[in-house]
Amino acid sequence: MLTGDGYLVRLHFSCGILASDQARHIARLAQRYGNGLIDLTRRANLQIRGVSEERITGLQAQLVAANLIAEDAQGADAPNVIASPLAGRSREALIDITPIVRDLETRLATELGARELPAKFCVVIEDGARFSLKDVAADIAFEACERNGKVRFAVLIGGGEVGGFVEADEIAATALTLMSAFTALRTKTVAPRMCELVREVGLPAITASCPALGGLSRKLWNARHDVDGRGKPGQDVLGLIADNVLGVGAPFGSFHADQLQLLADLAERFAESEMRLTPWRAILIPAVAVAHVKHIAAKCERAGLIIDPSDRRRHAAACAGAPACASASVNTRGMAAALAPLLKPQETLHVSGCAKSCASSASASVTLVGRDGRFDFVRNGKASDTPASFGLSAEAARAAVERIAAEDLARV
Ligand code: SF4
Numbered sequence: 001m002l003t004g005d006g007y008l009v010r011l012h013f014s015c016g017i018l019a020s021d022q023a024r025h026i027a028r029l030a031q032r033y034g035n036g037l038i039d040l041t042r043r044a045n046l047q048i049r050g051v052s053e054e055r056i057t058g059l060q061a062q063l064v065a066a067n068l069i070a071e072d073a074q075g076a077d078a079p080n081v082i083a084s085p086l087a088g089r090s091r092e093a094l095i096d097i098t099p100i101v102r103d104l105e106t107r108l109a110t111e112l113g114a115r116e117l118p119a120k121f122c123v124v125i126e127d128g129a130r131f132s133l134k135d136v137a138a139d140i141a142f143e144a145c146e147r148n149g150k151v152r153f154a155v156l157i158g159g160g161e162v163g164g165f166v167e168a169d170e171i172a173a174t175a176l177t178l179m180s181a182f183t184a185l186r187t188k189t190v191a192p193r194m195c196e197l198v199r200e201v202g203l204p205a206i207t208a209s210c211p212a213l214g215g216l217s218r219k220l221w222n223a224r225h226d227v228d229g230r231g232k233p234g235q236d237v238l239g240l241i242a243d244n245v246l247g248v249g250a251p252f253g254s255f256h257a258d259q260l261q262l263l264a265d266l267a268e269r270f271a272e273s274e275m276r277l278t279p280w281r282a283i284l285i286p287a288v289a290v291a292h293v294k295h296i297a298a299k300c301e302r303a304g305l306i307i308d309p310s311d312r313r314r315h316a317a318a319c320a321g322a323p324a325c326a327s328a329s330v331n332t333r334g335m336a337a338a339l340a341p342l343l344k345p346q347e348t349l350h351v352s353g354c355a356k357s358c359a360s361s362a363s364a365s366v367t368l369v370g371r372d373g374r375f376d377f378v379r380n381g382k383a384s385d386t387p388a389s390f391g392l393s394a395e396a397a398r399a400a401v402e403r404i405a406a407e408d409l410a411r412v
Contacts, residue, residue: 004326005035007051009059011068014105015083015098016044016277023264023275025066027257033059036257039320040250042136042359043080043122044277049324070109078108079121079179082138085131085237085278086245089286094128094144094151095168101125104172111176116183118192123175125153130242136279137361139194140178142171155213157206158198164213177210184209237282238309239297246271246288246296249306252318252333252359253281262303266296281314282306316340317360321353321370328353330370330394339366339398342405349401350383351375357383366404368397379404 001008011026026046030038035050051059063069070076081101084090088098104123124138128145142153145165153171157163157178166174182194185205191197198206207213237247248263267275267285270292276284288296297307306313316339319325321332336351343349347365352358355369360383367378369387375397376387392400 005050005324009048011046015087018275020264020267020273027261030257038255040253044279081123084127085276090129092129097127107172158195163207170212181209236309246285247282249282251313312340316349318351319359329373352383
């Protein structure tokens with residue numbers, strides 16, 4: 001994909017599993033062929049940024065040689081499958097979903113054919129352990145649930161209601177059938193994603209073609225999600241979590257090659273040479289040697305990475321902005337880094353380079369949307385909402401945020 005700072009090359013890792021030698025290789029390639037920056041996206045993918053026209057072919061050849069992409073680009077357009085970030089490793093999981101995810105990815109790459117799906121279409125598969133993916137905007141989600149020792153998957157369509165339940169070995173076929181239903185029904189509507197299609201044609205019209213769904217009581221689902229908070233979205237993934245998992249964040253999800261290299265070295269030296277990519281701008285290092293966590297955390301912080309969950313940048317979202325994105329006219333991340341500390345801990349900030357809102361689709365306490373080098377200001381809303389003020393300079397936007405902070409202080 002061509003962006004403001006050159007080509008952007010996106011890499012997907014099944015179940016977000018990134019071996020330390022793969023991470024080190026990607027870091028080297030980002031330095032040699034790109035501008036040294038690697039994004040961790042909201043789909044838990046990595047993006048090498050800033051690759052020039054002359055270097056793109058060389059980078060592709062290196063990625064193929066390292067088995068990081070397929071030579072024939074098979075599956076490159078397939079929808080993302082996002083799995084529970086500790087898939088196959090968590091003792092809390094009801095089932096190991098790694099083979100299920102791989103089976104689905106293989107079938108999406110080989111069988112999806114000409115079914116045209118929107119670029120952001122995605123499938124989520126959860127194993128029932130902590131770090132729920134509920135905050136990922138999934139078109140189709142499969143969530144493991146259990147009753148009387150039997151595990152099945154609740155199928156959520158368009159992020160809303162449960163459409164039915166399936167066995168583990170029915171997941172791939174169910175996903176493909178639902179995608180077919182989406183493309184068939186969508187021709188009659190303008191629905192950009194599954195949630196809009198559900199609103200327009202109703203759930204029964206979509207599930208009608210999928211006989212595997214249904215037949216189980218909804219109670220099964222409810223029972224599962226009452227279990228000690230495991231159903232909560234897993235956003236606070238920094239620091240030592242889940243006994244021996246260390247979560248490390250990058251400001252706004254942007255890692256420098258040196259930082260990725262450092263994580264690879266630490267995972268190799270103090271853990272099991274494996275990392276997990278999450279959709280929450282953080283990488284997990286599982287099986288970390290707990291006795292060394294302080295030392296590892298200090299090294300990460302010195303390198304500019306985030307370990308402290310209360311770091312204000314965790315409450316701010318900002319897209320690549322200018323100059324990285326050709327659609328942007330403002331420096332989003334600089335602005336977000338400067339404004340985030342001004343807001344109260346419970347307030348959130350979103351600085352978007354344009355109305356497309358790539359970094360966040362959620363509502364924020366303050367949203368600034370870049371336009372012609374200035375900012376439109378939305379209070380308690382999304383980038384698509386009507387701004388309270390238009391065309392503010394960077395200084396005026398900062399003053400507006402300072403006023404909010406002062407009003408909040410006066411209210412205490
Ligand atoms: S929101 Fe706009 S400016 Fe920001 S990355 Fe997306 S397209 Fe570019």
